[in-house]
Amino acid sequence: MDDVFAQLWQHYLDSCFLLSQPLSSSLPFAIITAHNPLGQVLEPCQNRLRDRALQGDIEQLLVPYRIIIGTAADLSHMEKSWAVFVSKVQAAELAKKYQQNAFYYVADNVLSLVPCLAGVQEQQIGDFRQRVRIVSELPEICD
Template sequence: MMIDAQLWAAYCEPYFQFSDEMTSDFFAVITAWNPASQRVSNEENLRNNQRLALEISHTNYVDVLVGDEAFTWKEASFAVAIERELAIELGRKFGQNAIYYVENNQLYLLSCLPDATSFRIKGWQSRIR
């Protein structure tokens, strides 16, 4: 299965609001909101993210909002200091199509689906609000 091209294009335009500085040189930005990009209630999204928070509670993480440039669309997420493969596994566990990953000050969009698509998103620092 592959991610729809229009949805992938939307994923390629993220902006981030971190609750605190992320001190790790590499980290994933991951959410449990809206699995498979299917809208669910805020209550269900909150429960899903609470389960995700429990999964990452043993690691270095901070809260982060991921949204479009104006933040008219946004999802509560976590920036978590874990290896790329583990991050993709966690994304799969919580039904995500893709996750973001920062490594060597570069931002990547990584598919969690079998296609394993990866895309480097330019302008990482300019996407932090």
């Protein structure tokens, strides 16, 4: 793993999540974004187009889903994401389609970072609820 990717991976491990209301973690779910494929920062309009396409793909699965914002702990970087109640295999297919380095998976309240790339191992991060901040309103994402 090169230094740039190692630094990006560490950012993924340090992420928090913004929700407007609590999510039950009694059922497993994935957290997936379409923003910034392969870690390359895109223009906001490009990320919005990718997000709409991902939402369309999620809707076709006919499963519950909710908006969730993935963010740096200091809120310096945010990406609109989706909490999607699918299997890890289905989540991996979506994440790969949208060229993501990884996605998160929550099972029994344990947050894991699941790579979409060969040579990187899945990592358990810890208690999902400790990474969640409930906010009255989700921010508009203008990266």
